Amino acid sequence: MSTQKVTIEATIDAPVERVWKNYTTPADITQWNFASDDWCCPSAEADLKVGGAYKARMEAKDGSFGFDLEAVYEEIEPHEALTMAMSDGRKARTTFESAGGKTTVTTTFDAEDQNSIDMQRDGWQAILYNFKRHVEANPVDD
Template identity: 70%
Template sequence: MSKQQITIETTVAAPVERVWRAYITPADITRWNFASDDWCCPSAEADVRVGGNYKARMEAKDGSFGFDFEAVYQEVEPGKSLAFEMPDGRKVRTTFEQLDDATVVRTVFDAETQNPLEMQRDGWQSILDNFRRHVET
């Protein structure tokens, strides 16, 4: 049985080189990798190479809940795409496409089965929207 996939995207008003760098740099990741203002990402690690590990700590600012989002990079094409696999086998692929003076960032990910698809799409889209705002400011 194939997994349900969800696609999210945003257009960032910046060149692809800057967008790529902000997407893979741990110091940047901690500034955009959360879905709402009551959450934060206090730490991130990104060994951006095939077989390298990705880890981002996600926490509610009030300390009531937190978890580590972990994955292993499966594909890395600098400035073009990256893909990783999470411990439960779900896959995520993000592409970066230069479009005039902006960059389209598109992520396709395997949905999980515990939460409604709309909730997953909205959460991941909120994170991507935070990413766009981070790069553009």
């Protein structure tokens, strides 16, 4: 099976340490891990170690649809990169590149075959932009 890879990217006005924390902490993940305002992420789990489980529940706010995104961390380089294998066998690799107090986050993921490439790219990019807004709106570390 040949899987098409899709890449998305955003530059965030924050240091890599804060970007990494917001990307990998379940309390933060629930604040940004959805593509539009009519969706939410009511729960998230992230056992941040190689072999650790990741799970994020995504739901339409009106209750009409929801799903769990489940994965296992395959690679973790703190503040640099992480790779996850999703439950359907697809992979996603996210890198964090720091420069001048900003961080460029790039994710390359294996496309699935249920939705168009454009729809997948747009959805993942919207989530990444939501992440950017979350980090930049919360400049103080906990």
